[in-house]
Amino acid sequence: MAATLRLEPAGRSLWDEPLRISVGGLAPRQPVTLRAALRDEKGALFRAHARYLADPAGRLDLERAPALGGSFAGLEPMGLLWALQPEKPLWRFLKRDVRTPFALELEVLDGHDPERGRLLGRAVHERHFLGPGVRREPVRAGRVRATLFLPPGPGPFPGIIDLFGLGGGLLEYRAALLAGHGFATLALAYYNYEDLSKDMDTIHLDYFEEAVCYMVQHSQVKGPGIGLLGISLGADICLCMASFLKNISATVSINGSGSSGNRIIVYKETSIPPLGYDLRRTKEDFSGFLDIVDIRNDIVEGHENPSMIPVEKAQGPFLFIAGQDDHNWRSELYAQMISERLQFHGKEKPQVISYPGTGHYIEPPYFPMCPASLHKLLNKPVIWGGEPRAHSKAQIDAWGHILTFFHKHLGSTQKPPSSKL
Numbered sequence: 001m002a003a004t005l006r007l008e009p010a011g012r013s014l015w016d017e018p019l020r021i022s023v024g025g026l027a028p029r030q031p032v033t034l035r036a037a038l039r040d041e042k043g044a045l046f047r048a049h050a051r052y053l054a055d056p057a058g059r060l061d062l063e064r065a066p067a068l069g070g071s072f073a074g075l076e077p078m079g080l081l082w083a084l085q086p087e088k089p090l091w092r093f094l095k096r097d098v099r100t101p102f103a104l105e106l107e108v109l110d111g112h113d114p115e116r117g118r119l120l121g122r123a124v125h126e127r128h129f130l131g132p133g134v135r136r137e138p139v140r141a142g143r144v145r146a147t148l149f150l151p152p153g154p155g156p157f158p159g160i161i162d163l164f165g166l167g168g169g170l171l172e173y174r175a176a177l178l179a180g181h182g183f184a185t186l187a188l189a190y191y192n193y194e195d196l197s198k199d200m201d202t203i204h205l206d207y208f209e210e211a212v213c214y215m216v217q218h219s220q221v222k223g224p225g226i227g228l229l230g231i232s233l234g235a236d237i238c239l240c241m242a243s244f245l246k247n248i249s250a251t252v253s254i255n256g257s258g259s260s261g262n263r264i265i266v267y268k269e270t271s272i273p274p275l276g277y278d279l280r281r282t283k284e285d286f287s288g289f290l291d292i293v294d295i296r297n298d299i300v301e302g303h304e305n306p307s308m309i310p311v312e313k314a315q316g317p318f319l320f321i322a323g324q325d326d327h328n329w330r331s332e333l334y335a336q337m338i339s340e341r342l343q344f345h346g347k348e349k350p351q352v353i354s355y356p357g358t359g360h361y362i363e364p365p366y367f368p369m370c371p372a373s374l375h376k377l378l379n380k381p382v383i384w385g386g387e388p389r390a391h392s393k394a395q396i397d398a399w400g401h402i403l404t405f406f407h408k409h410l411g412s413t414q415k416p417p418s419s420k421l
Helices: 173-179 205-216 233-244 331-344 388-409
Strands: 004-008 012-014 020-024 031-039 045-053 102-110 119-128 135-141 144-150 157-163 184-188 202-204 221-231 248-254 264-267 270-272 318-323 351-355 372-374 381-383
Touching: 004 102, 004 119, 020 031, 135 205, 144 173, 144 205, 157 173, 157 205, 157 233, 157 388, 173 184, 184 205, 202 205, 205 221, 205 233, 205 264, 221 233, 221 388, 233 248, 233 264, 248 388, 318 331, 318 388, 331 351, 351 388
Parallel strands: 012 119, 157 184, 157 221, 202 264, 221 248, 248 318, 318 351
Antiparallel strands: 004 020, 031 045, 031 102, 102 119, 135 144, 144 184, 264 270, 372 381
């Protein structure tokens, strides 16, 4: 008996869009295994599988049927995506070219052995990052190296600058998805890209000021201010931008520290000294993986540590997203500390959302969790934290909060999505 895989939407969908997976043509109560696979642009293979039982009518709907084991268990309609794991050790799931989709291969196998089961059905589904009508425009304006994503329609649109963290280069996937939700989004490179510096010992805010000026002067960007979104080092740069630069209306920090880290931050005559690291605090597990959560020097004492970013100077609201199991730094503690600092200086209490079982790399919905990878500075494998199921739930919920926050504070007319954990 041939099984039929049904996917809704059919053929293609956006990466942050739920995908409904069902199977027809099975025998009543037939045991089957569903297997998913995709390759990234560098050829790295990611795979996941789960065991199921068909219902009495020979149908299987992942929104109703719990997985009985495999890469995950329980009622997880999108588990075959968020549970994808790389065959290559320490390989992070990334989308490097948003102009092409990921080809997700789905298979139905007879029985509960994912390697020996007879193939019953197969389907290939495209997962895209550029929504219908979204425009991608490379930006080389002065020193600014970036890519601007514009939503469909005449505009102007509320604007966002999007920053990633350690590693540099230019990652566009989050900006592309944001454009699909009505935001003109600038994916901004700031080192290790084209003619930019290969390293970043000093954060010069005048470069980021130039990017802000580019956005607020763009005919397709709705003023008077723009939003900022950053993760890790990118989050701390966003906090610096909000603290020193004009025309910032709303800022989202994902697992930032609120400090200068091991870099000097410079803006005109102002300089924030580096916090510094104590590598003697590094811990190594039995597999040789490093846990670096405690290598940052202590900034908890007091509200006026000179290495802390002076967020009290900012005018716009903040949203802090923190993983309680972040092993890069103590994001939840730092978010609460920044909140206290803002209130100490008479500012409005920011929104702080922290997630249990959630690690450092909080990505858009359905990205597989990155539990560990090579650290650029240490050149060793480090633990990033997180438990796959909890981390996946947090990514979905955080994405909803981020979109809602920007829709509210940037004056968008597009209806934000609901945020449900």
